[in-house]
Amino acid sequence: MILEVADIRIKPGQQTEFEIAVQTALTTVFKKAKGFRNHNFHHCIESPERYVLQLTWDTLEDHTVEFRGSPLFTEWRSMVGNFFAQPPHVEHFELVSTSETKLGVA
Amino acid sequence: MILEVADIRIKPGQQTEFEIAVQTALTTVFKKAKGFRNHNFHHCIESPERYVLQLTWDTLEDHTVEFRGSPLFTEWRSMVGNFFAQPPHVEHFELVSTSETKLGVA
Numbered sequence: 001m002i003l004e005v006a007d008i009r010i011k012p013g014q015q016t017e018f019e020i021a022v023q024t025a026l027t028t029v030f031k032k033a034k035g036f037r038n039h040n041f042h043h044c045i046e047s048p049e050r051y052v053l054q055l056t057w058d059t060l061e062d063h064t065v066e067f068r069g070s071p072l073f074t075e076w077r078s079m080v081g082n083f084f085a086q087p088p089h090v091e092h093f094e095l096v097s098t099s100e101t102k103l104g105v106a
Numbered sequence: 107m108i109l110e111v112a113d114i115r116i117k118p119g120q121q122t123e124f125e126i127a128v129q130t131a132l133t134t135v136f137k138k139a140k141g142f143r144n145h146n147f148h149h150c151i152e153s154p155e156r157y158v159l160q161l162t163w164d165t166l167e168d169h170t171v172e173f174r175g176s177p178l179f180t181e182w183r184s185m186v187g188n189f190f191a192q193p194p195h196v197e198h199f200e201l202v203s204t205s206e207t208k209l210g211v212a
Contacts, residue, residue, distance in 0.1 A: 003148055005158060019202055026205070038206045042109055042199035045166065052111060052199060056206075060151065093148035093158060096125055099132070100144045100162075 001037065002060050007089040008051040015048065018083040022053065029076045030055070035062025049085060060092055107143065108166050113195040114157040121154065124189040128159065135182045136161070141168025155191060166198055 010018050022041060030036050035058035044050035057063045067073055116124050128147060136142050141164035150156035163169045173179055 002151070005148075023203060026203070038204075040204040040206055041202040042111075043202050045108070045198045045200060047197060050197070051202070091153060091156070092151045094151060096147040096149050096157070097129060097132070098144075098146040100146055 002057055003093040003095070004055045004057060004063050005091060005093060006053040006055070008053060009085045010049050010051065010083045011085050012049055014083050015043070018051070018080065021079050021083065025076050025079045029072050029079070033062070033067050033070070033072050035059060035066065063092070107201075108163055109199040109201065110161045110163060110169050111197060111199060112159040112161070114159060115191045116155050116157065116189045117191050118155055120189050121149070124157070124186065127185050127189065131182050131185045135178050135185070139168070139173050139176070139178055141165055141172065169198070
């Protein structure tokens, strides 16, 4: 399992519309993607145009090859691309350690 | 509950020692910190000197005021500061949404 971390900066004042677009994409586009497991989506306190979207995938290639090479990627970008102030910074991570059993609302 | 995201770049070739230092700090320093809940710690695949350390706190001030103003912060930095290639980029986040019930090793 690998973690995709997308560091996103949107244009000012579009937070509500962007969050709705991401939510819609998560429940339509990503749920169809091979190897997609789950997500968490966070909004930055200090930089209100910044979001971090974290997606877990079974393998690196499920994201970088399968998803990015599929029509789902085009669909995702058509839903959210206009909100981006710059291309998102995306890299992939392996877990070193966690103390979490649940990540969610307290 | 808020999420602290520390984006860390270390000096080359010190991954093993850095991971041990962080693990030690998590189980000694952070476990004593007021409002500290849990962590996850990830290593970047594309940029091997990059780590993302995510810590959840009860409140923003538990991290920014209480922890950073305490001797625990000095202790933490004394354990890991020498590994940093540059000051970590740290910001705080609120959860927009999650589909996770468990975050961990598959």
